[in-house]
Amino acid sequence: MYKSSKEAKEAILQAGQCLYQNGYVAANDGNITARMEDGSVWCTPTGVSKGFMTEDMLVRVNPDGRLLEGKNKVSSEILLHLAIYKQNPNLGGIVHAHGPGATAWASFGKPWELAISLDSALHLGTVPCAPFAVTGSSALAEGAAPYSKNHTAVFLEHHGSVTWGEDVRQALFRTEVLEQTFKIYANMRTFGEVRLLSQRQLDEIERIKTKYNIRCPRAKGRDR
Ligand SMILES: [Zn+2]
Incomplete structure (x- = not known):
């Protein structure tokens, strides 16, 4: 949550550049x-590149979507963002992107459930698809907002992803972890068989999630 408009607007501009430069939009x-x-x-605002925004382009709305500034x-x-905020009073930032990894996976219309790396298991767990x-x-x-209560991200079928966090940076980092996860997954498939984390390793990760108050369902690991 942001105390000043200056801080909030700077966070949006920085995240926009990062999304654009990384090819997530x-x-x-x-x-x-x-x-x-x-x-x-x-x-x-609608109709602008997120990589080339200036402060005066941004708009401010009230929780019902009425334009304030x-x-x-x-x-x-905006409806999607406001619906997610409404269900989660502690959230301060939301990012919607069309990254090539997440958007490709979203075309299947199914959740991502595999524990392939520490970061994916810790920060994403399982990711549902709206x-x-x-x-x-x-x-x-x-379709998407109800997932925000107990996950850190959601896919939009044939469209992209949405991530959220206590501020814009955390939401952005979750988009980054999502894209990184699919790069790693693609590499694993190139190198050989996909090997998941063990249940014991996932138990340890669950403890860290509790410590840092990360709410996402446990990903699927291997049995032995
Ligand atoms: Zn979109």
């Missing part, structure tokens, strides 16, 4: 929001 894809302590939300039109995905709905629809918001 192309053209005008994706959107980023930052929630203020008063409940209002700073948001990326800014000259641009708010992101088409059914396909067009951009900006309330169906998309209603």
Whole structure:
């Protein structure tokens, strides 16, 4: 949660550059929001590249989506962001991206469940997939938002991913871990058989998750 608009807007601009430079969004894809302590939300506008934004492009809305500040039109995905904030009073940042790893996996319409690395098991666990709905629809918001309570990320079928956190940076880092996980997974498949973490290793990771208050269901490991 952000105390000042300056801080919130800087966090959005930085995350936008990172998403764009890493190829997690192309053209005008994706959107980023930052929630203020008063409940209002700073948001990326629709129709701009997230890699080339300036502060004056950002818009601020109230929790119902009414425009409070800014000259641009708010992101088409604002309903999704507001629905997630509504269900999670502690969240301060949300990132929606179209990364090539997450979007490819999202085409299957099924959850990601494999514990292939420490980071994926710790920060993502299992990641559900919300059914396909067009951009900006309330169906998309209603399909995805309920997963935000007990996960750190959700796929949008044939579309991309959404991650959230206590601030924009944590949400961004979760998008990064998601993309990194699919790079690692693709490499594992190139090198040989995919080997999962053991149950004992996952038990240890569960303890760390409790310590750091990371809420995501345990990923699937190997039996022995
Ligand atoms: Zn999108």
